[in-house]
Amino acid sequence: MSAVFFDGLDVSYGEAWGSHQGTTHPEPLSRAVAARRHAAGMDYAVLLSARERPLALVERWPRRMWRVYLFDDRSRRMQMIDLRPHSTGMLLAHRNTRWQVADERGRSYGTWDVRETTTVSADGQVEVRSESAGPGGTSAEPPHARTSGPSDAPARRFPAPVENFLSPVPEFGDWQVFAPFLAQQGHEPATAVVLRDVPMGEESGPLRASGIEQLFRPGACGTPDGPAVVEPVEAGLLRITSGRLAVSDPGLIGESARTVAVPPGEFPVTLSLLRTAAGAEVAAARVTFLDAPPREWDMALLPDEDLGLLGGGQFYGVGVDTGTVAFVDATRTVIEDRLDEDLFIPLDSRFTVELPGTETEPNLIAFRAGRGDGSYPVWIGRTDDGQVVCVVVDFQLRASDGGE
DSSP: OOOOEEEEEEEEEESOOTTSSOSSOSSEEOHHHHHHHHHHTOOEEEEEEETTEEEEEEEEETTTEEEEEEEOTTSOEEEEEEEEEOTTSSEEEEEEEEEEOOSHHHHHHTOBSEEEEEEEOTTOEEEEEEEEOOTTOSBSSOTTOOOOSOOOSOEEEEEOOGGGGEEOOOOTTOGGGGGGGGGGGTOEEEEEEEEEEOOOOSOOSSOOOOSTGGGGOOEEEEETTEEEEEEEEEEEEEEESSSEEEEEOGGGTTTSOEEEEOOSEEEEEEEEEEEETTEEEEEEEEEEOSSSOOOEEEEOOOTTOOGGGOOTTOOOEEEESSSEEEEEETTOOOOGGGHIIIIITGGGTOSEEEEOOOSSSOOEEEEEOTTSSEEEEEEEEEOTTOOEEEEEEEOOOSOOOSOO
């Protein structure tokens, strides 16, 4: 094994991804977003590299927990260290797992021959277990797999000064705290290690409302699955009585609806059907409040959601668990026991269904949710002076092909 000597570390940020293959962030974050997540107690990941070689992946978890993956000289994750808060105010490396690979075949296939796990209690009681993959050959469990639960492997137990397993809790950006861990994979830090942030591209912010109006423009278009035809379809008039529109899975009304302040009245609902050789799907749905072009678009947010915590292309959206979304007045309730008969079964053969209202209760207009369950952005189109023109759910079946 050839050690990496380093006097500087390149620092980049992303979503936590240590359980996946790869040596770069699949979902990068800017430093600013990572810092806001740190302050909010949310999870994120820090990749520490030297000369384009990853040396450590540090994951910040909620409740002040940390996990460090260490890479060997061939950029393989061969060690995992879990750290948790200790009564001293520092971090205790309470579990340290190392994988050993005997030959190149194991290295190529990502298997291991021996796994050694060291567990340390808060008072310095140490337990070391060494497990062999057995006579049948190397284990099929990848070297970076998480370890949990009891083990039948024999253990060595002994006391040790707990100070040997403590490290400072890093402030955001103070990643030199983790440089000493790199020596456990044979890497050699200089006396002073300089940190360098890796610059990100300009498109690192939240999802933008691109091409929303084109979603309802009839005619041929392109999609990731090939050519298609857009067919706008009117789905009826939505009655708003409370001045609050709710966008929700009809099976989850009242739990996670996204609400928008709108005028009372009756307003047209339009579906955008996307027809391809494989059939037709609902690509988007819109309720229109003003006969005017939207000049700007806002993402519909819940009160506790912060756009500043989102990475590149991420969004907060309406959660779908029944393959269905509805536009409805925020005061409208549903009888859950009747949803199958009144809504979900009819939607098996139709794109949209209306649940009529009464003299005192507004109606509900539901429609299929693109390709089914998931999360989808809800956009609010506004005039220059902030009036709501329309609200759109985009099921993201089309590639962005236009401006805002």
